[in-house]
Amino acid sequence: MVLTVDIGNTRIKAAVFEGSTVLGKFVFEKNELEKKIKKILKKFQNCSDLVVASVGNIERQSFLALEKELNIHFLTHEDVFPFVNKYATPKTLGIDRMVLAAGATLQFPKQNRLVIDAGTCITYDFIDEFDHYLGGAISPGLRLRYETLHNYTAKLPLLSLEAPDSYIGNSTFQAIHSGIVNGFVYEIDGFIDEYRANYSNFIIILTGGDAEFLAKRLKNTIFANSNFLLESLNQTFQYKINND
Numbered sequence: 001m002v003l004t005v006d007i008g009n010t011r012i013k014a015a016v017f018e019g020s021t022v023l024g025k026f027v028f029e030k031n032e033l034e035k036k037i038k039k040i041l042k043k044f045q046n047c048s049d050l051v052v053a054s055v056g057n058i059e060r061q062s063f064l065a066l067e068k069e070l071n072i073h074f075l076t077h078e079d080v081f082p083f084v085n086k087y088a089t090p091k092t093l094g095i096d097r098m099v100l101a102a103g104a105t106l107q108f109p110k111q112n113r114l115v116i117d118a119g120t121c122i123t124y125d126f127i128d129e130f131d132h133y134l135g136g137a138i139s140p141g142l143r144l145r146y147e148t149l150h151n152y153t154a155k156l157p158l159l160s161l162e163a164p165d166s167y168i169g170n171s172t173f174q175a176i177h178s179g180i181v182n183g184f185v186y187e188i189d190g191f192i193d194e195y196r197a198n199y200s201n202f203i204i205i206l207t208g209g210d211a212e213f214l215a216k217r218l219k220n221t222i223f224a225n226s227n228f229l230l231e232s233l234n235q236t237f238q239y240k241i242n243n244d
């Protein structure tokens with residue numbers, strides 16, 4: 001059994017896998033890391049490996065105490081990945097984006113793939129049919145956009161995510177929801193149109209905390225899989241043990 005842990009910018013997500021089957025899924029806050037991991041390991045005593053991808057400020061040392069109980073794999077740029085990294089600054093590419101790209105490469109062989117992760121930030125990652133990771137885009141996530149409008153203006157309230165009534169927002173609340181939600185939908189659809197114009201035969205994977213909310217609002221039909229990063233962590237680990 002493998003315990004995968006995704007330490008994001010806001011929250012931590014974890015899943016226990018037996019082969020490719022998810023036996024349990026957990027979401028928790030950063031200050032609960034140790035307590036929650038111990039609880040999971042108590043419930044799933046057959047976990048032999050713990051695989052971590054962290055873009056947050058939690059480092060390898062946080063897991064040292066667990067080394068007596070199971071093998072710790074704290075993924076870094078030094079690990080083996082199933083794609084050729086063409087990013088101009090490979091050392092500053094987020095490990096979460098590398099894991100997403102690995103999952104897309106392994107799950108959808110020999111085709112162009114675009115991974116969109118709608119989390120704290122929205123990341124776009126493109127891996128072509130030759131398994132070359134080319135890069136993508138980083139923009140602020142939905143919640144971050146709401147917070148930013150509020151934090152950097154005098155008059156705008158802090159709202160929580162809500163579907164707008166129309167693209168013509170007829171009140172302050174509706175104007176904000178339209179700007180953020182419709183703006184984001186136009187952004188994604190615009191990116192997808194751009195990729196489509198340049199590449200044929202490609203698959204799009206949408207994941208992250210806002211994936212399900214967004215999927216049904218896009219012009220382009222996209223399959224949302226909120227577990228894609230955790231699944232990709234499991235696959236990256238399997239790839240690593242087979243190729244190290």
Ligand SMILES: Nc1ncnc2c1ncn2[C@@H]1O[C@H](COP(=O)(O)OP(=O)(O)OP(=O)(O)O)[C@@H](O)[C@H]1O
Pocket residue numbers: 007008009010011012055096118119120121141142143144161208209210
């Ligand atoms: N309980 C929650 N806490 C925070 N964000 C939430 C919650 N539920 C849904 N969301 C939505 O999820 C988005 C954040 O996504 P996610 O939880 O994947 O981010 P994250 O944990 O920081 O991971 P990453 O850094 O990989 O994006 C926010 O824009 C927000 O709208």
Ligand SMILES: CC(C)(CO)[C@@H](O)C(=O)NCCC(=O)O
Pocket residue numbers: 009055092093094095096097121123138
């Ligand atoms: C973009 C985020 C914050 C998304 O989690 C993360 O992947 C990151 O910190 N990336 C580093 C910059 C880059 O990927 O080029």
Ligand SMILES: [K+]
Pocket residue numbers: 117118119120121122123208
């Ligand atoms: K993200």
